[in-house]
Amino acid sequence: MSADKRGVHGIWGSRWTFILAATGSAVGLGNIWKFPYITGENGGGAFVLMYLVCILVAGVPVMMAEVLLGRKGRMSPIHTMQAMARENNAPRLFSGIGWMGAVSGFFILSFYSVIAGWTLAYVGKMASGEFAGATGELAQASFGALLGDPWMLLGLHTLFMLMTGFVIARGVKHGLEDSVRLLMPMLFLMLILLLGYSITTPGFVQGWDFLFIFDFSKLTTHSVVVALGHAFFTLSLGMGAIMAYGAYMPSQASLGKTILAVAFLDTLVALVAGLIIFPIVFSHGLEPASGPGLIFQTLPIAFGALPGGTLIGTAFFVLVVIAAWSSAISIAEPAVAWAVENGFSRAKATFGVCFLAWLLGIGSVLSFNDWGDEQFFVTETIATTVTDATTGEETQSSESVFHLYANTTALSEEPLAEGTERSVKGKTFFDLLDFITANVMMPLGGVFIAIFVGWFMSRESVAAEARVKSPLLFNIWRFMVRYVSPAAIFIIFVEGLS
Ligand code: PFF
């Protein structure tokens, strides 16, 4: 695309506006909803440590590379990557990074909006006083009832997508700046308040230990892939969102501190969210590995116990909605900016992107109810126990069959031979989209971005664009982007997917 497209979308008012917008993108459901539940599913401490390592060795370096590319290209990630690949004589493969990112964006936005819909529902549930003095059972039943109602979920998903489209259509700058400036600090205050509550619960020490005691025997190679994927998801990396925001960053701003600030705030919010959730989990005998429903089954208990909990709980979920909102806007931005560069009005571009993501989101809505049994990548394991007639010794063997797609209930009901047991494990449509985007597409995008900036751009042009003041810091970063980040991502991929 020609250079005349550069700068059509406007520039942020200052470096601070970029920090606010990028933090708005980064801090979202990933921190408050996803981080606690995947930490619960992956056994706690060792997983948290892996996640922190991934943020440092892959997340921060790639984030810097991505913002740098965006600012140099000053166009949508698709056009920026095409221009950058050409200007630097890189293989054409690299110009596809932007495309892959736009596709991931559709996938992510589709399910992100569905989960954000749950948080919308909880604004209403909280305000109605449903959870005053709530027990664990009540909180679980209430959440179950919500998931079991596809029309309700569809309505909420629709509402959230409309809210997202509304801001995007107005332009990221006007739509976003003001809301983020005011609401991010409020979210922080609210988290501190909740932390204050969780410290007083009897499960606080257990919750703390769960998060920060590293028991490596609980770590599987799959958990490491999830930790890496989450580092990308939580920092909005590897798909162009941060690149798109980088394109609106003022030229003179230095990237180093700016990026560290965003990554630090994002990590802080995730850890605080964990410190709020797990003490409540343990205080009420709940299960850390409850999956995507974790925060919806724990937080209402906290609010139910707090004086003024109805009000505080309502306000909290309003803030989570807003955090999700400012993230959703950035997920759509790469595709919308691309369409605008191709001559569509911002309104039409927004409608097209949001409509497609909304349609795909219906699959995720149904994953939690009517289509719950329709699963992909299903592993069926048949375990056989044989008892030796003379010694009475038991030997166990198991055999796994892989199904690309199966109805898990039908599969579980197939007749079995004597002495065998079957377990069936697969991914719903929602699980599949979540897995493919966070654990495959985003890290893959990250590897390509790191390799591109590290190996195809000259040291001089990268240094001129980054404007990192300390030469030491710049050298460390460049070394990471050239060697450490690609190698780390590559190794985790090969290990985890084998
Ligand atoms: N970083 C966001 C979160 O943690 O909720 C999610 C996200 C935003 C992912 C933007 C991807 C993206 F482009």
Ligand code: NA
């Ligand atoms: Na995040």
